Amino acid sequence: MKALIIDQMSNIIDEELKKLGFEVDKVLLPTGEKLAEIIEPYDLLVMRVDPFINKEIIDAAKNLKAIMVGAVGTNHIDLEYAKEKGIAIHNSPGLNANAVAELVILKALDLYRNSVQANNEVKYKNIWNKYRWIGRELRNKTMGIIGFGAIGRRVAEIANVFHMDIVAYDPFIKPEDNKIDYVKIVDFDELIKVSDVVTLHVPLTPDTKDMISDKEMEAMKEGAVIINCARGGVVNEEALYKYIKNGKLGGANLDTLADELGTGGLDTQDVHIESPLFELDRVYISPHVGGSTHDAQDDIGRLVIENVKKVFNL
Numbered sequence: 001m002k003a004l005i006i007d008q009m010s011n012i013i014d015e016e017l018k019k020l021g022f023e024v025d026k027v028l029l030p031t032g033e034k035l036a037e038i039i040e041p042y043d044l045l046v047m048r049v050d051p052f053i054n055k056e057i058i059d060a061a062k063n064l065k066a067i068m069v070g071a072v073g074t075n076h077i078d079l080e081y082a083k084e085k086g087i088a089i090h091n092s093p094g095l096n097a098n099a100v101a102e103l104v105i106l107k108a109l110d111l112y113r114n115s116v117q118a119n120n121e122v123k124y125k126n127i128w129n130k131y132r133w134i135g136r137e138l139r140n141k142t143m144g145i146i147g148f149g150a151i152g153r154r155v156a157e158i159a160n161v162f163h164m165d166i167v168a169y170d171p172f173i174k175p176e177d178n179k180i181d182y183v184k185i186v187d188f189d190e191l192i193k194v195s196d197v198v199t200l201h202v203p204l205t206p207d208t209k210d211m212i213s214d215k216e217m218e219a220m221k222e223g224a225v226i227i228n229c230a231r232g233g234v235v236n237e238e239a240l241y242k243y244i245k246n247g248k249l250g251g252a253n254l255d256t257l258a259d260e261l262g263t264g265g266l267d268t269q270d271v272h273i274e275s276p277l278f279e280l281d282r283v284y285i286s287p288h289v290g291g292s293t294h295d296a297q298d299d300i301g302r303l304v305i306e307n308v309k310k311v312f313n314l
C-alpha cells in the first residue's frame with residue numbers, strides 16, 4: 001500500500017506507516033494541480049489544511065481509501081464528494097487545543113504589551129524608549145470566547161489563571177448546561193458588547209463566515225481587540241482594516257487569513273502573500289502556526305496511526 005504525506009508532520013507518522021507496511025512518499029505542500037497529477041497510486045493521503053481537496057483531485061485519486069487530516073478543520077475538503085467516492089476522512093479533534101490556546105494568550109499579551117512593536121523598534125531602529133510602550137494587563141479584563149469546544153475551553157482555563165472575566169458563546173451550549181463556574185455562557189450580542197478581547201474558535205461554515213464584520217465591530221467596546229486563530233473567513237478583513245484604521249478597535253492578532261488556503265504549494269515553503277492589513281501597526285499576523293508545536297503534532301501523529309489501523313484493518 002502507498003501513502004502520501006503532503007505537509008510537515010510528526011516523524012511518528014512516517015515511521016509507523018512504514019512499520020505497518022506502507023510505502024511512504026512525501027511531497028511538501030503541493031498545489032492542487034500538482035496533487036491531482038500525482039495522487040493516483042496512493043491508498044492513503046495524510047495532510048493538514050492545504051491544499052483544497054476538490055473534485056478534480058478526488059477523481060484523480062482512483063486508489064484512495066482514506067484521508068487523514070492532522071488538524072481539526074475539514075473545510076478544505078469537498079467532504080460530500082469524498083464520501084460519495086467512499087473515501088474515509090478522519091480529522092484530529094482536541095489534540096492541538098493546548099497549542100492553539102497558548103498561542104491565543106500569547107497573542108493577547110502581545111497586543112496588550114506591544115511586545116512585537118517594542119522588539120522591532122529596539123532591534124531594527126536601534127531605539128531604546130521605555131516610555132512608548134506602556135501597556136495593559138489581562139487581569140480584570142473580559143475575554144470573550146466564540147466557540148466553546150476543546151480550544152475555547154482551554155483558552156478559558158488559561159485566561160482564568162490570568163484573573164480575567166470570561167464569557168463564552170456557543171450555539172450548541174445553553175447557559176444551564178455549563179459546568180465551568182468561572183465561565184458565563186452568554187448570547188452572541190452580549191459577548192460582542194462586553195468583551196475586551198474577542199477570540200474565535202469556530203469552524204468556517206456558511207453560518208460562521210464573516211460572523212465578525214462591520215455591525216459587530218461597531219458594537220464592540222472602544223479599544224477591544226480581536227484574536228483569530230480559527231479561519232480567516234470568520235472575521236471580515238475589510239471591516240477589520242476599517243475599524244482598526246479608524247481607531248475604534250485596539251488591534252487584532254491573527255493566525256489565519258481568508259486567502260491563505262490554496263496559496264500553499266508552488267513547491268516551496270515560502271508562499272508569497274499580500275494583504276492591506278499588513279500596513280497596520282496594530283495588526284500582528286502569524287502564518288497559521290496555532291497547531292504547530294512538536295507536542296501537538298506528535299499527539300496528532302499517534303492518532304493518525306490509530307485511525308489508519310482502523311480504516312485499513314491493521
Ligand SMILES: O=C(O)C(=O)COP(=O)(O)O
Pocket residue numbers: 048049070071072073074096230288289290291292
Ligand atoms: O486544526 C486545525 O483546524 C488547524 O487549522 C490546524 O492547522 P495546522 O494543521 O496546524 O496547519
